[in-house]
Amino acid sequence: QKEVEQDPGPLSVPEGAIVSLNCTYSNSAFQYFMWYRQYSRKGPELLMYTYSSGNKEDGRFTAQVDKSSKYISLFIRDSQPSDSATYLCAMRDNYGQNFVFGPGTRLSVLP
Amino acid sequence: GAGVSQTPSNKVTEKGKYVELRCDPISGHTALYWYRQSLGQGPEFLIYFQGTGAADDSGLPNDRFFAVRPEGSVSTLKIQRTERGDSAVYLCASSKTGQGSSYEQYFGPGTRLTVT
Numbered sequence: 607q608k609e610v611e612q613d614p615g616p617l618s619v620p621e622g623a624i625v626s627l628n629c630t631y632s633n634s635a636f637q638y639f640m641w642y643r644q645y646s647r648k649g650p651e652l653l654m655y656t657y658s659s660g661n662k663e664d665g666r667f668t669a670q671v672d673k674s675s676k677y678i679s680l681f682i683r684d685s686q687p688s689d690s691a692t693y694l695c696a697m698r699d700n701y702g703q704n705f706v707f708g709p710g711t712r713l714s715v716l717p
Numbered sequence: 718g719a720g721v722s723q724t725p726s727n728k729v730t731e732k733g734k735y736v737e738l739r740c741d742p743i744s745g746h747t748a749l750y751w752y753r754q755s756l757g758q759g760p761e762f763l764i765y766f767q768g769t770g771a772a773d774d775s776g777l778p779n780d781r782f783f784a785v786r787p788e789g790s791v792s793t794l795k796i797q798r799t800e801r802g803d804s805a806v807y808l809c810a811s812s813k814t815g816q817g818s819s820y821e822q823y824f825g826p827g828t829r830l831t832v833t
Contacts, residue, residue, distance in 0.1 A: 612759075647826070647829075648826055648827075649721070649810075649824030649825050650760065652821060694760070696759070703748070703750070703765045703772065704762045704765070704773060704775065705760075705762060707759030707760045709757065710757075710759050
């Protein structure tokens, strides 16, 4: 079992839909949780981060962490074609600098 | 300001050759990371520098891989005796020092390495 799992997709939705992206993980020591967006042939770009459990909202994006279930989510409201990209979750514990990434979910938002 | 830059953007080399990949971090960022990303996978941690020293090199797959950051800015990832399995995109990221802000990693566009 990999340390961080993510449905690779592809996930196709119509423009304006609410998108739900998820990751599960096995290491209960993880405390920092990040979501990155990666366009084709580009480096990942940080979208959201959360420390420990809870929700965080930023514009159309909401990140949720449920540490009891070892499950994190990213919701995108009013999705746009420009949101079409691969979404990566990443996480680490309190002490190390070693970020562990999921394999990414490829999202297509159709106009 | 300028972001993280990486050169070359693409590198094709023959099996067994030596390659160097360069990363220019954001000015003032003391932390620098190297990752490797294979097709359809997330970035895989290789090594982390804090200043000039490698604080964590636990992700380097074997002794053919080595990285330096002699002046605490530019870093070079060196791969000896390249193998076809080394083909991947090599990503560099930098961040400000301090545990509270170290989640804010800024990635470069990557170097696509192809070993033939």
